[in-house]
Amino acid sequence: MHKRLALCSSLSEGLVAGIAAFEVVMASAQAGGEQQPPEWVQLTPRGAVTARDGRSFRFDPERLAAAFAAEGLQLPIDFEHESEFTFTLGAKPARAWIVAVEARAKGLFGRVEWLPDAVAALKAKAYRYISPTFYFGEDGITARLIKAAALVAAPALGMPALASATPQNGATMLKDILIALGLAETASAADAVSAIALLKAGDPAKFVPKAQHDATATALAAAEKKLQDADDAAQAARCSTLVEDAIKGGKIAPAAKDQYLALAKSNFDGTKAAIDAMPVVLKAGADADLDNADPDKGAAGKLSEAEKAMAATLGVTEEAFLAARAA
Template identity: 30%
Template sequence: MQTALAALISAALASTHSTALTAADADGKWLQLTPAGKFSGRNGQGPWVTGDKLSMEQIVANTRQYAGSTDLAIDYDHQTVFGAIPGVGGKAPAAGWIKELQARDDGIFGRVEWTAAASAAIKAGEYRYLSPVFFHEKTTGRVLAIRMAGLTNTPNLDLVAVAASALFPLNNNPTGDSMDKILAALGLAKGTTEDSVVAAINTMQTSSKAIAIAAGLAESANQSEILTAVNSIVADRTKLATAAGLAADAKGDDIVTAVQSAIAGKVDPTKFVPIAMVTELQGDLKKLREDLTSDKATEAVNSAIEAGKIAPAQKEWALGYAKADLKAFDTFVGNAPVLTASQVREAKRPAGENADLSDSDLAVCTAMGLDPKKFAETLKLNKETV
């Protein structure tokens, strides 16, 4: 898959965007490898595009897929690239290793561990820049994956992109049998464009993450971990189907139905009650509580009237109060004074011209010792004035 990925991303390399190093960087830490968005090299090469954080996360994912279990190397003066060119030769010792990659808002960063020699060279000021090498699309400049990086004092060399074909002997636009095999493996038709192939790979990576999450794994789980988890789920599903008396390849819905039926047939009636019966009992209990509350409220109100704490005309109000909060009503009655005889006496509705007085009006007259006739005249006068 790594070979296929390298072919699909055109194997175009660039060296650009150097990061200036200080003595403090010699101990190793997170260093910026590329900026975000669109950028060009110091010598005018480019522009190259890393895009937004989501796009850079895809670049990091492509790089991890390309590198596999190996760390990305940091060499001296891009000797790893030039060492493969006839006539140049030379060794390509590592100056350090990129242990992790991380996409941030302002670019792609790598956690670097230097060798002792490189650390000493940086502290001594012998090397000053960290220059990345990356795969990119030749037509659009879109960065696809990080290849490596180099300690250098002359970043953004013109020959780096040319040397890439020597380091990776791949066609920039794979054709023939090799490309047909790649397209067939991806389920694509012959002649599919490079962008469509890259999109298909990205979709596969997204699907792989979704499968990992569905299997209860982290989205960063590798293929081996995902395969093990899925095989375990399939094995458990087969066991469940067999236990339910079905074929091993039975559908999920059929397995669920069979299990539910099996459980329903083994329910002990002495330990379980139908839901309908429980609901009915709950309704009866609620009504019983309401009746009991009403009885207690009526008893409390009648007792309060007999004790002269409330007037008979207040009975309906008192019943509503007692039913809503019997404890609060008892407190009210306990603190209320005993009414006088005229207040307790139930008012009689007068005949004739005062017959339109309400029960509440009569209760006020009784409680305050007012003449209902005069009270009625006062109410009538107030209405005419309004």
């Protein structure tokens, strides 16, 4: 059998396909003259192999043969490693079976029972190469177990990365993708592809251009600030009017204006109720401070009777009222 070695790109961690591929040379049958696939085909080389992407692998045919015997399983051969894509392609049948392996000087060889699909494809030259799928060991280099093999048309072009070697993990990944795209869990892979295409194209029915979004957000923020500024100005005017009227009415000394403004801003209704209940302590228009208007207030830091009534109305302690007045 003529051998041709072809190297392919890497797969996901732990599972590799297409690192080496060997041509399946048809042989003439003893009867009828029709070409038939060979009984034995080479699956791996022996020793070190360097992939096109620079990774290095090592094949120990004796170790691989022992692992095959320990498992006691016949290994499937499919087309183009399609069984690794069960979650998107669906279950695919085996096209042949590796029923025995043998360690030889050139590498690991497998005895194959060819099924009709594979025979027809090889006769038609639709596929010409066989490529193994294998797991490598903890060193990340040495192949430890052959998983399957595939008839491939272009082994040197490289294989796409796999998320997992198991269909269950692939199905979970597809489910997560569908949810992220806002699709039902029962949606197909084609539905997911369509949704991704819409995301890339920017469906005008579902998405707003970034420039328009940014302009709208800026305008909204400006409008909200304008409204807040207007509310703040209106509240400040109400508080100022309340305190100014109280000063004019002789209920608050001009020197206490700032303290009463602060109280009004924090609790307008309570401050207004307290001022309304306060007696007149100054003559209208008098320009005297609160210390002179009330002999009980002074260095001792006491409240006047009017201030005590105001503190009670506001629901604060006399100490808190004194602290606010002194601020």
